[in-house]
Amino acid sequence: xxxxxxxxxxxxxxxxxxxxxxxxxxxRLLARPDGDAVAATGVLARALASTGTPFQASVADSYxxxxxxxxxxxxxxxxxxxxxxxAAVTDEVAASAxxxxxxxxxxASDPTTTDGDGPDPILALAxxxxxxxxxxxxxxxxxxxxxxxxxxVAVPVTELADGLAHSTLFHxxxxxxxxxxxxxxxxxxLPEAGVSAFDEDDWRRLASLVxxxxxxxxxxxxxxxxxxxxxLRPYVGGxxxxxxxxADVLDAAARERPGAALSLxxxxxxxxxxxxDAWRDHAVAAHAALTDGETARxxxxxxxxxxxxxxxxxxxxAADY
Numbered sequence: 001x002x003x004x005x006x007x008x009x010x011x012x013x014x015x016x017x018x019x020x021x022x023x024x025x026x027x028r029l030l031a032r033p034d035g036d037a038v039a040a041t042g043v044l045a046r047a048l049a050s051t052g053t054p055f056q057a058s059v060a061d062s063y064x065x066x067x068x069x070x071x072x073x074x075x076x077x078x079x080x081x082x083x084x085x086x087a088a089v090t091d092e093v094a095a096s097a098x099x100x101x102x103x104x105x106x107x108a109s110d111p112t113t114t115d116g117d118g119p120d121p122i123l124a125l126a127x128x129x130x131x132x133x134x135x136x137x138x139x140x141x142x143x144x145x146x147x148x149x150x151x152x153v154a155v156p157v158t159e160l161a162d163g164l165a166h167s168t169l170f171h172x173x174x175x176x177x178x179x180x181x182x183x184x185x186x187x188x189x190l191p192e193a194g195v196s197a198f199d200e201d202d203w204r205r206l207a208s209l210v211x212x213x214x215x216x217x218x219x220x221x222x223x224x225x226x227x228x229x230x231x232l233r234p235y236v237g238g239x240x241x242x243x244x245x246x247a248d249v250l251d252a253a254a255r256e257r258p259g260a261a262l263s264l265x266x267x268x269x270x271x272x273x274x275x276x277d278a279w280r281d282h283a284v285a286a287h288a289a290l291t292d293g294e295t296a297r298x299x300x301x302x303x304x305x306x307x308x309x310x311x312x313x314x315x316x317x318a319a320d321y
Contacts, residue, residue, distance in 0.1 A: 009077055009088040014098060017076075017087055018105035021048065024074035027055040032079025032091075033258050034312070035251025039127025040089055040099035041078045042265025043119050047103035051110045057266065059258035096127025097135040121145050122238045122246070123265060129247035132230070147237045152203030153210050154234035156245030156276065158195050160185055163241075164210065166283035168313050169231035169248050170224075171321040172213040176287030184209060207232050220321060227320035239264065239272055249279045255310055256282035286313040290321075 012020070021027055027048055031041040041057050048055045060081055077085040079095050089095050089102070103119035121141035128135045155163025161182035165174060174180035188205050191197035198206075211232060215224040234242035240249060253261035257278035263271035289309035296303045304318055 009083075009085050011088040011090050014101035015105045017089070017102045018109060020074060020087065021053065021076075021102070021106055022051065022109055024053060026073055027053060028075040029055060029057040030075065030077050030081065030083060030085065031057070031059045031254075031262070032081050033059050033061075033254045033261075034079060035130025035247050035254055035261070036091055036095050036127045037079030038250050038254045038258070038261045038265050039123050039130060039247075040095035041262065042123050042267070043096060043099040043103050043127070044076070044078070044089070045266055046123075047106045047119055051106060051112075057262060059254060059262055091131060094128040094131035094133040094135055094138075096124045096131065097133070097138050099127070100124035100138055100141070122147060122243060125235065126238065126243050126246040126250060129230070129244050130251045142235065142243070147235045147243065149233050149235050150203060151200050151233055152198075152207050154231045154242045154244030154248070156240035156242065156249050156279070158241060160190075160195065160206070162280075163245070166280045167231065167245075167248060168252050168279075168283050168286055168317065169244065170210065170214040170228050171287060171290055171317045172210060173217055174213065176284050176291065184213065214321060221319070223319070224321045239267075240276075249275050252282035252313065253278035255312060282310055282313065286310050286317060289314045290317055 021044075029041045029044055031037040038059060045055055045057045060083065074087070075085040076087050076089060077083050078089045078099070079091050089098050100119050100121070107118045121138060122145065124138045125142040125147070128138050153164065154169060155167055157163045161178045164185070165176060165178040165181040167175070174184050185206070188209060190202050190206070211228050214220070214228045231244065234244045236242055238246045240246050250261050250265060253264065253275045257274070260271060260274040260278045264275040286309065289304060289306035293304045293306035293309065295305075302318065304314060
């Protein structure tokens with residue numbers, strides 16, 4: 001963890017932050033609106049709930065990152081936020097990985113903790129994927145918890161055309177268009193019974209289709225062949241179909257409908273449907289900007305112009321694909 005947050009807010013070691021949280025009477029968690037920070041906030045919030053510490057969790061407004069008045073006696077800024085707080089969980093590596101360490105230390109310090117009460121490694125892993133980081137201790141914890149990988153593509157839903165069209169892990173010719181995604185899949189002659197009937201060869205053919213379409217289409221960047229790896233051979237499990245799909249939903253919803261993303265990260269009943277709806281809306285807007293927006297180059301800069309678009313997601317996809 002870094003030594004200071006963006007505003008000079010201290011970023012203490014995980015063990016020190018765990019002590020501070022354990023001593024606090026009421027904690028406020030304020031997350032940056034992205035998948036990593038929201039996942040990290042969920043990890044911390046669940047740890048506080050398990051120790052009986054009252055807390056308030058919210059996602060900061062990107063354009064008004066100021067703290068309103070609360071009765072919190074300890075405030076934690078999660079992610080790269082320009083706010084003044086008592087402590088920061090920065091995203092120098094991945095905020096979720098740091099939060100996982102803090103939550104583990106907090107659980108270890110609580111005498112009422114029993115086996116199984118530790119931090120959720122699946123949520124932490126989703127956060128690190130959203131951050132674009134591989135953090136070995138988090139991966140190892142998730143694998144120890146029984147999370148395995150399989151061939152295929154990381155989507156959060158069982159309906160493949162829906163998943164491929166609305167993924168923001170990549171940009172391909174069918175992105176944003178369910179019918180075009182369905183047509184692309186139809187050429188693979190996959191089992192009609194759906195993904196429950198897929199064998200490893202079926203998943204591999206699907207992965208090859210996505211990898212080739214995303215990286216070989218005219219105009220694709222040289223980075224595309226590496227970037228697409230993030231969406232392939234996913235870990236399976238969590239509240240949606242894959243862990244990287246979970247990361248995708250958290251990141252898109254955090255930018256589109258922050259409350260839905262935070263509810264999903266907190267494990268609230270019913271949060272999955274609203275978060276998936278936000279993910280779809282966000283993906284359609286992002287891919288439409290990339291497909292239909294005006295582009296230009298200016299002295300080494302690549303510019304995308306559209307009437308309305310989710311800028312952060314469009315920028316990432318444009319740079320990668």
